[in-house]
Amino acid sequence: MGDVLLGRPTSAATLGAVRGRIRPFVVIVALMVAGLPLALGGCYSSRGFIPADSGPGVSPPTDITEDGGSDDPPRTSPPSTPPPPTRPLPPSTQLDLLFLIDNSNSMTEEQESLSEQLPRLIQVLASGDADGDGVQDFPTVESLHVGVVTTDMGTGGFPVPTCNEPNRGDDGELRSIGNSGLPVCPRSFPAPFLSYRPAGPLSPAEFAANVSCISVVGTGGCGFEQPLEAVLKALTFSTTGPTGAFDGDFLWGTTGHADGANGGFSRPTADLAIVMLTDEEDCSVLDPELFNVRSPVYREDLNLRCFAHPETLHPVSRYVDGLLAGRDPRRVHFQLIAGVPTDAVGGTYAEILAHPAMHQVVDPVMEGRLQPSCNVPGRGLAFAPTRLVEVARGLDREGAAVSIQSICQADLTPAIDAFIAMIR
Secondary structure, three states, rough: OHHHHHHOOOOOOEEEEEOOOOOOOOEEOHHHHOOOOOOOOOOOOOOOOOOOOOOOOOOOOOOOOOOOOOOOOOOOOOOOOOOOOOOOOOOOOOEEEEEEOOOOOOHHHHHHHHHHHHHHHHHHHHOOOOOOOOOOOOOOOOOOEEEEEEEOOOOOOEEEOOOOOOOOOOOOOOHHHHHHHOOOOOEEOOOOOOOOOOOOOOOHHHHHHHHHHHOOOOOOOOOOOOOHHHHHHHHHHOOOEEEOEEEEOOHOOOOOOOOOOOOOOOOOOOOEEEEEEEOOOOEEOHHHHHHHOOOOOOOOOHHHHHHHHHEEEEOOOHHHHHHHHHOOHHEEEEEEEOOOOOHOOOOOHHHHHHHHHHHEEEOOOOOEEEEEEOOOOOEEEEEHHHHHHHHHHHHOOOOEEEEEEEEEEEEEOHHHHHHHHHHO
């Protein structure tokens, strides 16, 4: 939940100095767009471990399981029987990059940290120059779409503190509003997403500035974050039929926005990269009664209901099935930057979920909230994102490229460093 509900601090000191040591991650060690250059080359194995360059003399770990995090015993040597050949992907130089950004009132510093990294990220995608030496290291992105959605999906119509729009919130619609707190930002943009082409009117630096304008989303959003539902609704077409645990329906029988409010963003020929930035657990609710302050059914403290009643939330399989519906999993890239403890980054999914700080328990010190998974001085608290990690594991098992990072770092430089190291 947001800070008003939880009583967390809403300000932080100046960000700490940049540090750059890169640790090996799970499966794909990069900000989610890192999978793009591999797809550009034709094909890749999303289940193989590709290490980040941690510096001279650092070897990749030998205890990474084949699917990046199952409970199977670690494999330290190649299988005796080679896997069947994978059908090559047609080359693509298109990327649809969707940022899901938590806009609750604890996210000021984290949004700023992401904004600071965007110029370098856009420059690398636009130039193909991974290390800034003027030499192209991989094919450039010839067509880039960038969109931003928030975690605010309302509270099913029930009035709740910190939730200004209780019906649907921002509803998974792409933002076209510039941040009024940044003097260089226009009030709005003509389309719900931003587009870049090398031969277009904007330089990479100018395009990155526009992306920063829409990515600093503010902190006035609902304290009940629903990042999974927001991303799914943003990317789902109204004609999407049943796919596993996903039937294409949303709250009150509404449909997805991919061919409506967000029309044109998601392209069948493009790679899709999703970057989630949140310091909370997902509360994508199936039964909105959970948010009824006077509910005769759910009587717990409002802040603890998502934790106390997991049966009222959509199953994580809904998001694995829904995000892959109609897409080749090898063209889907999922980056999670959330409250995973920093010393858990690089482990298997089982190791991450088993980390003591990832155990969701009521905080014995402060009633009405869960125990934080990390607490960074001057930056604030974050909470264990177990549902988000489970979705990452499910996507990975289906063949998508997955990267897990921690929001509990001094800044987000390691995520971009890992991306650059991987594409090199």
